[in-house]
Amino acid sequence: MKTTLIATLGFDEKFCYRAILRHGIKEGDEIILITAEKVEKVEKAYEWIKRLIQTSFSEKVNIRLFEVSVESPEEAIKRVVEIIKSVEGRIVVNLSGGMRALVAIVLIACIIADVNARIELEKEDFSGIVEFHSQLIKLIKSPPTGVEFEILKLIERGFKRVNEIAKELEKDESTIRRHLMGLTRDGLVEAEKKKPLVLKLTGLAKLFL
Numbered sequence: 053m054k055t056t057l058i059a060t061l062g063f064d065e066k067f068c069y070r071a072i073l074r075h076g077i078k079e080g081d082e083i084i085l086i087t088a089e090k091v092e093k094v095e096k097a098y099e100w101i102k103r104l105i106q107t108s109f110s111e112k113v114n115i116r117l118f119e120v121s122v123e124s125p126e127e128a129i130k131r132v133v134e135i136i137k138s139v140e141g142r143i144v145v146n147l148s149g150g151m152r153a154l155v156a157i158v159l160i161a162c163i164i165a166d167v168n169a170r171i172e173l174e175k176e177d178f179s180g181i182v183e184f185h186s187q188l189i190k191l192i193k194s195p196p197t198g199v200e201f202e203i204l205k206l207i208e209r210g211f212k213r214v215n216e217i218a219k220e221l222e223k224d225e226s227t228i229r230r231h232l233m234g235l236t237r238d239g240l241v242e243a244e245k246k247k248p249l250v251l252k253l254t255g256l257a258k259l260f261l
Contacts, residue, residue: 054080054141058169060150060158061085061117065097067148067174069104074181075144077105079112084135088122088154122153132161136169143169163189185256187239195260196240199223200231204240204257212244212251 057075059068068085077083083105087094098117105113118135120128136143145162147155155173162171171184196204203217211217214232218225232251235241240257244250253261 054082055144056082056084056139056141057144057146058084058086058136058139058158059146060148060154061087061094061097061101062150062154063093063097064149065100067146068097068101070174070178071144071146071148071172072101072104077109077113079109081113082139083113083115084139085115085117086132086135086150086154086158087117087119088151090117090119120154120157122151122157125153125157128157129161129164132158133165136161136165136167143167145169145171146174147171148174163192166190166193185239188256188259191238191240191256191260196235196238196257199227200235201260203228203231203235204253204261207241207251207253208258208261214249214251 055075055077057071057077059071061068072083083101085098085101087098102115105115118131120131122128145158147158159171162169166189168186169189170186171189173182173184174180175182199221202221206217206220211220214225214228218228221228232241235257240254240260241251242254244252
């Protein structure tokens with residue numbers, strides 16, 4: 053499957069370079085760099101990355117640089133949304149480079165674009181990666197409501213078995229199980245114990261309670 057790496061770019065190319073290596077960019081993949089301003093240091097960083105790609109893959113990995121204005125955040129977000137929606141395959145968004153305003157713009161664009169993407173941020177000391185769960189982006193736009201929200205609240209209060217939840221909500225166990233399937237799929241609920249089934253909330257769920 054084709055991978056598209058979208059990365060914010062500032063004066064330093066090392067974050068993008070490390071993302072290229074980490075995600076195993078290969079022939080047929082694409083790299084899209086987004087910057088706030090094409091000043092000389094940014095151009096140098098871009099040229100360095102471009103030379104790396106050309107040396108490693110010739111012309112078989114497409115690389116593009118886009119400039120957006122952080123002075124017009126709404127227009128910048130709109131442009132980045134268009135870019136994100138135009139790509140196909142596996143999408144990785146690396147927010148490690150560039151100014152903070154640019155990082156915020158690209159993150160908001162990812163939320164609005166509502167695509168299944170890995171969104172990551174490398175720590176400044178290179179000690180690790182902070183990854184934003186792709187499901188979190190979807191849940192920000194469409195958080196749990198109704199019966200599913202009530203189920204989450206009950207689990208939080210200690211009702212961890214299907215029959216307990218069904219009794220408390222005065223619904224059939226089959227109905228509760230159906231909602232639990234959706235909550236599990238969304239990464240909000242998981243099994244603490246399988247036989248008999250005992251439920252627990254994920255860290256993601258606690259953000260919405």
